[in-house]
Amino acid sequence: MPKTSILNKLKQGDREVRRNLIIDAAQKIFGTKTYDKASMREIAREAGMAVSSIYTYFENQETLFVHAILRETNELLDEMEEMVEKETRIDIEGLMNRYLDFYIDHENHWRMITHFFLFGNISPQASERLNNVARRILDVFDRIFEKMNYGGDVRLLSHAFFSCLSGILISFRKYPGRNDEEIRTHMKRVGGVIRGMLLPYVQANLEAPPKQ
Numbered sequence: 001m002p003k004t005s006i007l008n009k010l011k012q013g014d015r016e017v018r019r020n021l022i023i024d025a026a027q028k029i030f031g032t033k034t035y036d037k038a039s040m041r042e043i044a045r046e047a048g049m050a051v052s053s054i055y056t057y058f059e060n061q062e063t064l065f066v067h068a069i070l071r072e073t074n075e076l077l078d079e080m081e082e083m084v085e086k087e088t089r090i091d092i093e094g095l096m097n098r099y100l101d102f103y104i105d106h107e108n109h110w111r112m113i114t115h116f117f118l119f120g121n122i123s124p125q126a127s128e129r130l131n132n133v134a135r136r137i138l139d140v141f142d143r144i145f146e147k148m149n150y151g152g153d154v155r156l157l158s159h160a161f162f163s164c165l166s167g168i169l170i171s172f173r174k175y176p177g178r179n180d181e182e183i184r185t186h187m188k189r190v191g192g193v194i195r196g197m198l199l200p201y202v203q204a205n206l207e208a209p210p211k212q
Contacts, residue, residue: 019057022047026068031108034119035065066126069116072109073133076102080140090147092198096165096191103169104184110169117166137162151207164194 025047029038040061044051058064076099083095103110116130141158150157168187175183 015057018049018053020071022049022054022057022064023068023071026064027072027108027112030065030068030115031111034115035061036119036121040064062122062126065112065122066129069109069113069130070133072102072106073113073137077133077136077140081143084140084143084147087147090144092144092148093192093195095144096195097188099165100168100187100191101184104173104180104187107173110173114170145202148202149207150202150205152205157202161198165191168194 022043026043028046029042038061040051040054043061043064044054047054054064058067080095080098083098084090122130138155138158141161142154145154145157145161168190172183172187172190175186178186
């Protein structure tokens, strides 16, 4: 490989490392306060670099905020899409547990999303990018219920399922008097109850078989 190509690869690798450091710092700051209360100066301080360096990688704070949400969310969705497509028989409890584990393990990311759900105020262009990834989440859930031959309004059921998972994370992530492992276990137990209610509902509304 030519020397210039090696140097270019090294430079690209360094850029990716610095870019991820900035996103890590942004998630930490955005996870402690709402988007409009955070500042690029705080993010730069957390990342250990100058504010001007951040603008080398991200056009503005809003762009950084969107990238900070998309990075982890797309990582989870890539994994869940693979899980759903390769399984003939859907392990819905396994998928629920993976979803809960992911957001428990990426707490700053979850807090940032929660702040946005409650107080978000960004441009229509940025909002559309976040809407696209939200639709991708719902598409994964749609595929789960389609594979289960659910015959009702699939998108509506996906909305209900998403609300249940979000509710578990919001309600119990800081459950008083429990350590992290106890909280994780309890969340999954609650998820098991939701699964127990969901499956009979799906079974009662199966898609009608084609007429012979």
